[in-house]
Amino acid sequence: MFLTPNEIKEQTRQLWQTCFEHSNVFVKPNEQSQTCLSFAMARKRLLKTNDYLDIFFEDKYTDKNNLNVRRDGQVVASLQSLPYRFTFYGAVHHAAQLAGLAVHPDFRGKGFATNLLHQAHRRLFEQGATLSFLIPPQEEFRSFFERAEHGHYWTSVYRQTLPLDVSQDGAFDKIEVVRPDEWPTQYYVFFHNLTASLPFMVHPAEHDFFAALSLADLQDGYFLVARKKQRITGLCLAVKETDGKVYIRTLAITDTSTRAAFVEYLRKECGVEQVYRRFCLPGGKEDARPYAMARVVNVPRFLQSIARPNPGFQLHIGVDGDLDIPENNGWYIVENGRVELTDQRPTSIVTPGGLAAMFMAAQPMVMDLLLDE
Secondary structure, three states, X not given: OOOOHHHHHHHHHHHHHHHHHOHHHOOOOOOHHHOOOOOOOOHHHHOOHHHHHHHHHHXXXXXXXXXXXXXXXXXXXXXXXXXXXXXXXXEEEEEEEEEEEEEOHHHOOOOHHHHHHHHHHHHHHHOOOOEEEEOOOOHXXXXXXXXXXXXXXXXXXXXXXXXXXXXXXXXXXXXXXEOOOOOOHHHHHHHHHHHOOOOEEEEOOHHHHHHHHHHHHHOOOEEEEEEEOOEEEEEEEEEEOOOOOEEEEEEEEOOHHHHHHHHHHXXXXXXXXXXXXXXXXXXXXXXXXXOOEEEEOOHHHHHHHHHOOOOOOOEEEEEOOOOOOHHHOEEEEEEOOEEEEXXXXXXXXXXXXXXXXXXXXXXXXXXXXXXXX
């Protein structure tokens, strides 16, 4: 049965609604035959489901990013492949966040989730993407995505929650902080201009930026703008979460005194002593908590982004186990700023997720505004 794009969109939304409603009967992720993964299912129980779905399907959903399985004219499984600009060692790449993997409770155990992930990886490779990443809805789902048939994802980004110490940030008496009622495009332009050249970041587009603001607004969050002599010096998005702590979800500032001004504003408005920030940091650090998982979609391009700015870097490594993109499997030599295939077997062989983790986990990635809080 033929479905129009709008019918597919509405049925996909209804599928998500169904998976939310059945979230209390989701089986453990190691029971592959009955897997149903709802987009951030646990995190969104604090919100009215319809309000959250309104934000996603109005601001982030597009027909071209939606993969689905249909049976008898009904969408029974779906997956979103959300595009992002990704900078790694300063090189600009196309990446995608896979989200919203959902299978209707009546159609589990048929391999639909596996097939959707395979389609997403192949399509990303053909589109010229370098990386795919995701944020597991719950910690126990990490083992599901680590499997070869699901993409060989590895935890590649870690976070640490710390109170912000602004005691050395300088005087902020000349900085005005306001909580605007309207969000003109100039706020995104400021954010984009300030972050565009960061070397390790997943960069939200304009619609991602405003979707994150809308989500925080549902949670009675604070979107703040700082000005000094009418000139914008910073943006801040913060939410008082269920544990009673105030967390800054994103911060874009031109100077440290603006950060101090934001923290002071939030302390007074929320009646708290401390304001917290979740920082992405290298995985080997104490108290680092696992966050995003990733896998390389195009191995030569990923390695080249490391080799080019580091001509003295040398590496002999193999990639194996990529069932979805077998073109990645091979033995590689990185030296003199170049990447070449070789017939010399290396001592170290990794999966596409292992390769992502090897390099991404060593960097302080910036991954804000992903609708995952």
